[in-house]
Amino acid sequence: MMNETGLYPGQTWLWLYTLWYQIPPFNQVSYGDLLVVLTMALLTLLLVLVPFIPGLRDIPRWIPIYRLIWRRFYAETKA
Numbered sequence: 001m002m003n004e005t006g007l008y009p010g011q012t013w014l015w016l017y018t019l020w021y022q023i024p025p026f027n028q029v030s031y032g033d034l035l036v037v038l039t040m041a042l043l044t045l046l047l048v049l050v051p052f053i054p055g056l057r058d059i060p061r062w063i064p065i066y067r068l069i070w071r072r073f074y075a076e077t078k079a
Contacts, residue, residue, distance in 0.1 A: 016040065 020026045020036040029035065051057050060066060067074070 017036055017040060020039060021032065026032045026035050026039075
């Protein structure tokens with residue numbers, strides 16, 4: 001846990017959960033907490049399974065943004 005001093009609203013990792021409470025399906029039902037937890041569990045599971053999903057794991061090969069980030073490294077390696 002973090003002990004902040006200042007005008008911060010709370011723990012920084014909580015923004016992912018509190019974001020869902022602003023969206024109408026989650027903030028209009030009495031079991032909104034359960035929906036938020038299940039949504040976050042589903043999204044976490046999806047993130048964990050990204051390397052195993054065939055179409056999703058190939059996106060970096062199709063859109064080589066990593067080359068822009070690592071271009072200096074590749075240039076130094078060639079030389």
